[in-house]
Amino acid sequence: MDSFITGLLALADPSLVVLLIAATLGGVIIGALPGLNATTGAALLLPFTITMEPVAAIAVLTAIYCSATFAGAITAILINTPGTSASATTCLDGFPLAQKGEAGRALGLAVVASTIGGVCSVIVLMLAAPLLARAAYSFAPPEYFALTLFGLSMLATIGGGSPVKNILAGCLGILVSTVGIDLMTGVERFTFDMSVLTDGIGFVPVMIGVFGISEMLVQISNSQESLERIKLKAIKLPSKADYIKVWKTILRSTGIGTFIGILPAEGATVASMIGYNEAKRWSKTPEEFGKGAIEGIAGSEAANNSATGGAMVPTLALGIPGSPTAAVILAGLMVHGLRPGPTMFTEQSDFAFSIFWSMMFVNLLFLGVGLYGAKIFARVTLVPVQILWPCVFIFSIVGAYALDQSMMDVWVALGSGVLGYFMRRYGFSVVPLAIGLILGEILEQRFGQSMVMLKEQWWLLPTRPLTLFFLVLTFLALFGKPIWNRIKQLRT
Amino acid sequence: MDSDLKQSTRGATLETWLVPLVILIFCGFTYWLTTEFTRMPPILKRGIQPSDFPQLLIALMLGLTALIVWKDPIRVSERIHNPTLMAFGLIGVFVLLVQLDFFFALTVSCLGLTLLWKKRNWYTFLIVGFLVPIGVFFLFDQVFEVRFPRGFLTNLWYG
Numbered sequence: 001m002d003s004f005i006t007g008l009l010a011l012a013d014p015s016l017v018v019l020l021i022a023a024t025l026g027g028v029i030i031g032a033l034p035g036l037n038a039t040t041g042a043a044l045l046l047p048f049t050i051t052m053e054p055v056a057a058i059a060v061l062t063a064i065y066c067s068a069t070f071a072g073a074i075t076a077i078l079i080n081t082p083g084t085s086a087s088a089t090t091c092l093d094g095f096p097l098a099q100k101g102e103a104g105r106a107l108g109l110a111v112v113a114s115t116i117g118g119v120c121s122v123i124v125l126m127l128a129a130p131l132l133a134r135a136a137y138s139f140a141p142p143e144y145f146a147l148t149l150f151g152l153s154m155l156a157t158i159g160g161g162s163p164v165k166n167i168l169a170g171c172l173g174i175l176v177s178t179v180g181i182d183l184m185t186g187v188e189r190f191t192f193d194m195s196v197l198t199d200g201i202g203f204v205p206v207m208i209g210v211f212g213i214s215e216m217l218v219q220i221s222n223s224q225e226s227l228e229r230i231k232l233k234a235i236k237l238p239s240k241a242d243y244i245k246v247w248k249t250i251l252r253s254t255g256i257g258t259f260i261g262i263l264p265a266e267g268a269t270v271a272s273m274i275g276y277n278e279a280k281r282w283s284k285t286p287e288e289f290g291k292g293a294i295e296g297i298a299g300s301e302a303a304n305n306s307a308t309g310g311a312m313v314p315t316l317a318l319g320i321p322g323s324p325t326a327a328v329i330l331a332g333l334m335v336h337g338l339r340p341g342p343t344m345f346t347e348q349s350d351f352a353f354s355i356f357w358s359m360m361f362v363n364l365l366f367l368g369v370g371l372y373g374a375k376i377f378a379r380v381t382l383v384p385v386q387i388l389w390p391c392v393f394i395f396s397i398v399g400a401y402a403l404d405q406s407m408m409d410v411w412v413a414l415g416s417g418v419l420g421y422f423m424r425r426y427g428f429s430v431v432p433l434a435i436g437l438i439l440g441e442i443l444e445q446r447f448g449q450s451m452v453m454l455k456e457q458w459w460l461l462p463t464r465p466l467t468l469f470f471l472v473l474t475f476l477a478l479f480g481k482p483i484w485n486r487i488k489q490l491r492t
Numbered sequence: 493m494d495s496d497l498k499q500s501t502r503g504a505t506l507e508t509w510l511v512p513l514v515i516l517i518f519c520g521f522t523y524w525l526t527t528e529f530t531r532m533p534p535i536l537k538r539g540i541q542p543s544d545f546p547q548l549l550i551a552l553m554l555g556l557t558a559l560i561v562w563k564d565p566i567r568v569s570e571r572i573h574n575p576t577l578m579a580f581g582l583i584g585v586f587v588l589l590v591q592l593d594f595f596f597a598l599t600v601s602c603l604g605l606t607l608l609w610k611k612r613n614w615y616t617f618l619i620v621g622f623l624v625p626i627g628v629f630f631l632f633d634q635v636f637e638v639r640f641p642r643g644f645l646t647n648l649w650y651g
Contacts, residue, residue, distance in 0.1 A: 048636070164564050165564065175522070175546060175553070178549075184539065185542050189543075190546075217579055220579050220608055384616060386609035387619055390603075393601065394598055397586075401640075402636060426566045
């Protein structure tokens with residue numbers, strides 16, 4: 001309870017409030033710019049947070065996460081181009097509604113649904129994260145190893161791509177994490193006798209590369225089609241009739257989004273897709289979907305914003321990122337010397353609750369920003385791409401360099417950018433690479449510790465009930481769908 | 493048109509096999525590297541040898557690559573566009589120019605990137621070629637106290 005209040009009191013610091021307002025506005029701009037998303041924005045800004053206090057740094061990153069996720073709806077509704085992938089389903093009904101001259105109503109609804117989804121998910125985060133951490137407090141290395149393995153197995157379904165390719169990308173990330181001195185034995189691995197590699201390859205330059213530079217390379221090849229832009233007169237708050245029509249959808253999508261967010265590695269995009277589909281399935285007028293149904297907008301937006309709070313639950317309580325952007329935030333925590341996991345709620349619970357309250361503040365703040373500033377932020381889409389992407393490049397390079405003032409980080413960022421481009425080209429998602437890099441070290445440590453504990457008898461791992469539980473979950477995450485499909489095939 | 497299509501199909505087939513081959517070579521080379529790691533005596537090895545975990549991963553990667561070839565081959569719908577190839581070239585130019593001056597390399601690369609888009613205006617060059625690099629330089633130098641590596645241009649400021 002003390003931490004609950006101390007965390008709230010952190011918001012009494014005017015400098016933190018100013019920083020959060022600036023980060024929220026920055027996040028809205030990032031989210032409104034087609035091509036840039038919360039993950040890229042957080043990765044690009046990560047080096048700038050190094051000099052900040054840990055609370056301020058992580059609060060800024062979470063503010064960008066929440067606000068950029070919401071802001072994707074602005075461009076989705078006004079120019080039929082989702083600012084972030086999580087808003088792709090908002091286009092389906094948001095743009096048709098805007099074409100009917102009701103852009104203000106569509107945006108107003110998106111803002112309210114996003115705020116409700118975001119606030120509810122932060123409440124769940126406040127309640128669930130400490131409980132989950134308490135449950136995980138008794139975990140021994142074998143349980144942690146199995147849990148991390150489960151987190152990594154969830155990468156198979158990330159981004160809707162090929163599960164095999166996703167796991168391969170995750171393995172590559174874990175392999176990269178083994179570069180440097182092995183903490184268990186002190187032996188140098190893959191360092192090629194270069195002193196700069198003894199500490200390993202930093203995850204910040206890799207993230208800047210795979211999320212920032214590779215995105216730029218992808219965007220360059222995209223043709224510049226002229227966009228139909230809907231004029232926005234004024235944002236309207238939803239009417240009473242609208243609320244009556246969508247309140248169930250908002251609540252349902254909030255629950256779906258929070259649950260999907262809590263699952264390791266699943267994020268706002270998956271949440272918004274399921275939220276939208278469920279809104280359509282439960283609707284009394286499903287035929288209106290795709291033609292400007294307000295339930296479609298509410299279902300998608302409430303789900304993608306509630307996934308942000310949900311994703312922070314495993315990130316903070318277990319150290320397993322709940323989404324790609326949460327992986328960047330996890331990297332930020334590690335850069336500041338904080339180790340997310342159960343101990344965070346015993347040793348640094350004030351810090352954890354400061355972050356929760358900051359997220360709550362940001363979610364309420366973008367209600368105002370969305371209602372009164374969307375008209376201005378919609379103009380962000382007018383920024384020419386030939387200015388935007390060179391700026392992303394310069395900030396990527398300088399950001400990577402600024403971290404340790406090392407040119408090695410610049411080469412790593414550039415190399416990761418090129419690798420990321422080719423991975424995307426050949427159907428590999430870059431997210432598993434980044435998450436694998438972060439979790440790799442933990443996975444190997446826990447595996448080594450488990451081997452010591454079990455006297456190198458790895459086959460004893462499943463004899464521990466919780467380890468067995470997580471191993472079964474891992475098996476189901478990897479093979480559940482193919483087995484289910486096979487059973488269905490046999491039945492028919 | 494037909495020849496373009498044939499060329500693209502041929503390129504796609506090549507890439508279908510090239511990617512697993514590159515992964516295979518990478519795994520082979522990495523595995524060889526792991527055999528060079530120092531082996532710890534049993535009393536100091538603390539559970540596993542330093543090479544065990546990477547070797548496990550490499551074996552898994554090889555298995556997954558085989559699975560990709562068998563079940564989920566690489567499919568590429570289109571060739572790499574010229575602007576992207578030029579962007580790779582610009583990255584190469586950046587790497588070379590950094591030897592002269594980091595700031596100069598950034599400016600030239602940014603200007604080059606601007607040229608890769610169809611629409612070009614004088615104000616874009618002004619913003620991207622001068623205002624942004626200079627702004628970023630002073631932001632980092634004055635606010636974040638990050639000093640750029642020395643070069644012929646940055647020396648003018650650092651003295």
